[in-house]
Amino acid sequence: MDLPDISVDTGGGRRPRRSSFVQPSVIPGFGLTFGFTLAWLCLIVLLPLSALFLRATGMSWHDFLEVGFSTRALRAYQLSFGASLAAGAVNTVSGLIIAWVLVRYSFPGKRLIGALVDLPFALPTAVAGIALTALYAQNGWIGGLIAPLGVKIAFTRAGVVIALIFIGLPFVVRSVEPVLADVGADVEEAAATLGATPLQTFRRVILPAIGPALLTGFALAFARGVGEYGSVIFIAGNMPYRSEIAPLLIVTQLEQFDYAGATAIASVMLVAAFVVLLFVNLLQRWTRKRGVA
Amino acid sequence: MAGTLAPSRTGRVVLMVLAFAFLALFIVAPLVAVFVEALSKGIATYGAALVEPDALSAIKLTLLVAAISVPLNVLFGLAASWAITKFDFPAKNLLITLIDLPFSVSPVVAGLIYVLLFGAQGWLGPWLEAHNVQIIFAVPGIVLATTFITFPFVARELIPLMEEQGRDDEEAAISLGASGWQAFRKVTLPNVRWALLYGVLLCNARAMGEFGAVSVVSGHIRGKTNTMPLHVEILYNEYNFAAAFAVASLLALLALATLALKSILEWRYGVHGKGHP
Numbered sequence: 001m002d003l004p005d006i007s008v009d010t011g012g013g014r015r016p017r018r019s020s021f022v023q024p025s026v027i028p029g030f031g032l033t034f035g036f037t038l039a040w041l042c043l044i045v046l047l048p049l050s051a052l053f054l055r056a057t058g059m060s061w062h063d064f065l066e067v068g069f070s071t072r073a074l075r076a077y078q079l080s081f082g083a084s085l086a087a088g089a090v091n092t093v094s095g096l097i098i099a100w101v102l103v104r105y106s107f108p109g110k111r112l113i114g115a116l117v118d119l120p121f122a123l124p125t126a127v128a129g130i131a132l133t134a135l136y137a138q139n140g141w142i143g144g145l146i147a148p149l150g151v152k153i154a155f156t157r158a159g160v161v162i163a164l165i166f167i168g169l170p171f172v173v174r175s176v177e178p179v180l181a182d183v184g185a186d187v188e189e190a191a192a193t194l195g196a197t198p199l200q201t202f203r204r205v206i207l208p209a210i211g212p213a214l215l216t217g218f219a220l221a222f223a224r225g226v227g228e229y230g231s232v233i234f235i236a237g238n239m240p241y242r243s244e245i246a247p248l249l250i251v252t253q254l255e256q257f258d259y260a261g262a263t264a265i266a267s268v269m270l271v272a273a274f275v276v277l278l279f280v281n282l283l284q285r286w287t288r289k290r291g292v293a
Numbered sequence: 294m295a296g297t298l299a300p301s302r303t304g305r306v307v308l309m310v311l312a313f314a315f316l317a318l319f320i321v322a323p324l325v326a327v328f329v330e331a332l333s334k335g336i337a338t339y340g341a342a343l344v345e346p347d348a349l350s351a352i353k354l355t356l357l358v359a360a361i362s363v364p365l366n367v368l369f370g371l372a373a374s375w376a377i378t379k380f381d382f383p384a385k386n387l388l389i390t391l392i393d394l395p396f397s398v399s400p401v402v403a404g405l406i407y408v409l410l411f412g413a414q415g416w417l418g419p420w421l422e423a424h425n426v427q428i429i430f431a432v433p434g435i436v437l438a439t440t441f442i443t444f445p446f447v448a449r450e451l452i453p454l455m456e457e458q459g460r461d462d463e464e465a466a467i468s469l470g471a472s473g474w475q476a477f478r479k480v481t482l483p484n485v486r487w488a489l490l491y492g493v494l495l496c497n498a499r500a501m502g503e504f505g506a507v508s509v510v511s512g513h514i515r516g517k518t519n520t521m522p523l524h525v526e527i528l529y530n531e532y533n534f535a536a537a538f539a540v541a542s543l544l545a546l547l548a549l550a551t552l553a554l555k556s557i558l559e560w561r562y563g564v565h566g567k568g569h570p
Contacts, residue, residue: 122551127544266405
């Protein structure tokens with residue numbers, strides 16, 4: 001199908017395409033759909049995003065560093081990245097267990113539970129935020145239980161982690177599930193027949209197979225967590241230097257008409273997000289290649 | 294059977310208990326909390342919170358924004374997947390990555406870029422003001438930010454499926470004399486309808502529930518530029534918890550309906566959606 005020289009009539013006497021950009025095809029509509037795609041992409045995504053970077057480059061290095069890496073901003077990055085790492089780590093373990101149970105065991109209500117895993121994707125973040133706050137506040141169902149132990153979650157940095165665990169959970173489960181189903185129980189049985197203990201089987205057989213998917217899920221959850229706003233601001237204390245996430249700092253700067261500050265912090269976060277995206281892309285390409293081999 | 298990773302009943306039971314406990318704590322409890330809190334002051338308060346004028350206007354605006362941005366993204370998704378899967382051209386993977394880009398941008402940053410472009414201090418701000426066009430702190434800004442946030446949803450469901458289905462059907466239709474439009478409508482569209490619906494479903498859920506991006510561009514003008522999630526925030530910050538959770542419960546119902554339809558599409562019609570941002 002991809003022969004370089006197709007000299008057949010292109011059907012119905014249509015004019016053959018002479019563009020060197022696109023390979024010749026009998027299917028029409030490339031110009032229209034490609035043009036629209038590119039125009040819409042530029043208009044909605046690329047131009048507005050480049051406006052941010054142009055605005056950032058309009059600042060001097062000194063100014064950029066001063067506002068983009070001020071102590072308050074650094075603390076906010078620290079919280080956003082740290083809490084996302086912590087939540088990602090929790091989700092890597094619990095997501096793996098949930099995926100395992102969903103793939104390997106059968107039990108009544110399995111489909112319902114499988115569908116519920118996606119709730120964080122479907123539930124608006126603000127709703128998740130106020131619901132989690134109600135649960136973990138001092139007088140909430142869970143907050144009330146742990147308050148006598150002297151543990152406070154809502155309105156502290158721990159609250160941020162809780163919200164990010166909620167938001168990130170499906171990423172890990174959905175990344176690991178298909179790979180786990182592919183590995184199959186027979187591989188484990190083979191390992192066991194050869195004398196491996198369950199732990200050895202997990203470490204030597206299962207983990208190498210699902211490792212990339214697990215890492216992908218973690219990275220996706222992490223990336224989402226770093227930028228997350230709606231579910232976090234209700235449960236975090238939002239105290240500058242203590243429990244203020246980076247996206248909230250951007251909003252605060254904007255409300256004070258500090259456009260330079262907002263731009264600098266947003267650029268830093270955007271670059272960080274692109275790095276994670278690149279990492280995920282490389283990871284997925286690598287996994288795909290390994291899957292073929 | 295002996296020797297699988299959880300060989301004993303105990304191992305199996307422990308893993309299942311752990312999984313269920315985690316899901317109960319992080320998924321079910323928040324969901325139940327929304328409805329319990331919403332009904333905490335009785336059904337009358339619940340009803341009143343939903344028919345109050347500001348709530349109604351928030352519901353209307355949310356529906357309006359979704360009614361504009363979802364069709365725009367459907368149009369884009371169809372065009373993009375047609376161009377990407379029916380033709381060969383260089384840098385195709387780059388284009389796909391760029392389409393996915395909005396997923397890795399923080400919602401707050403998504404709002405900010407439009408403020409920097411169209412806001413009073415933005416590049417086009419003075420020109421817009423001179424021509425009496427308001428985008429930021431008005432409905433167009435909310436639509437733009439929502440469109441940005443939901444940009445990849447439809448395209449990313451269609452591209453893998455259309456790639457898999459190949460071009461033979463369309464090529465056959467066209468060699469039999471169908472026009473491009475006819476091939477699209479009679480061949481492609483029926484082939485991808487369930488995946489398209491899946492994309493629309495997720496796109497719509499996100500469009501109606503978006504908070505961060507919309508919050509930055511909306512200006513929070515009560516009764517005018519408040520969507521449902523923003524209305525929830527305002528009520529909550531006013532300590533009007535029952536009303537906040539009442540409006541939130543509508544959004545939670547929307548989420549549950551989305552999950553139910555999504556599951557039906559997966560089970561009945563075999564859509565293997567990517568499903569997530």
